[in-house]
Amino acid sequence: MRKSADLDEFDVAILEILQKDCTVPQRQIGELIHLSAPAVQRRIKRMQENGVIEANIAVIDPTAVALPITIIVEVQIADERYELISAIKRSFLQAPEVQQCYQVTGEADFVLVVVVASMTEYQALSRRLFHDNPNVTKFKSLVAMDRVKVGLSLPLTRD
Structure with missing residues (x-):
């Protein structure tokens, strides 16, 4: 930082x-x-x-590329040993459907933002990332109904 x-x-x-x-x-x-x-x-x-600028990217409208479903997923894990947390982080990093991943405090251990083409695709992803992972005790899916604000711009100047 x-x-x-x-x-x-x-x-x-x-x-x-x-x-x-x-x-x-x-x-x-x-x-x-x-x-x-x-x-x-x-x-x-x-x-x-210096890592201040991490990337120069194009921001793509997911509906324009047939990825109309955004799902926010709260994930709880059973064991917080370093190697198990590292393994689950790697699984999230390797899944292209996972657009954002945050390790958080509170009831959930991770919050993910996922984009998929269909609920069938999400079922397969959830099976792979959550159901098949013995360290995941619970996950909760929140399907976004509308994209009200999406962006990565940071508020650099503040009054």
């Missing part, structure tokens, strides 16, 4: 632009924030090397 103090106002301005559209040319970013294109390029490279 990076300390926000490591980022100056130019870095934050660059990140705000890139979060909205990572295809904006560095020359244009420089014009917007009053830096040269090479200075913008150096800053972006530094933030990539």
Whole structure:
């Protein structure tokens, strides 16, 4: 985790632009924030090397690619030994249907965001990830009815 103090106002301005559209040319970013294109390029490279910028990706509408069902899954496990937690994390990481995975506090141990084409596909996934895993004691599925807000943009400037 990076300390926000490591980022100056130019870095934050660059990140705000890139979060909205990572295809904006560095020359244009420089014009917007009053830096040269090479200075913008150096800053972006530094933030990539330091792990501040993790990836440059396209955000795809799941319904446009025949993945209309989003399911939030709460997972409880029986044993919290390191090797068992590592194994279940690996199983979640390897499942392309799992879009997000959080290890959490509270009643659930993990919360997953899953996208699938059909409930039949979800049944197969739940069998593979949950029913067949002896360390999973319980899981609860919440089917999303509407995508109200989806995004990965972080609120970098706060009042």
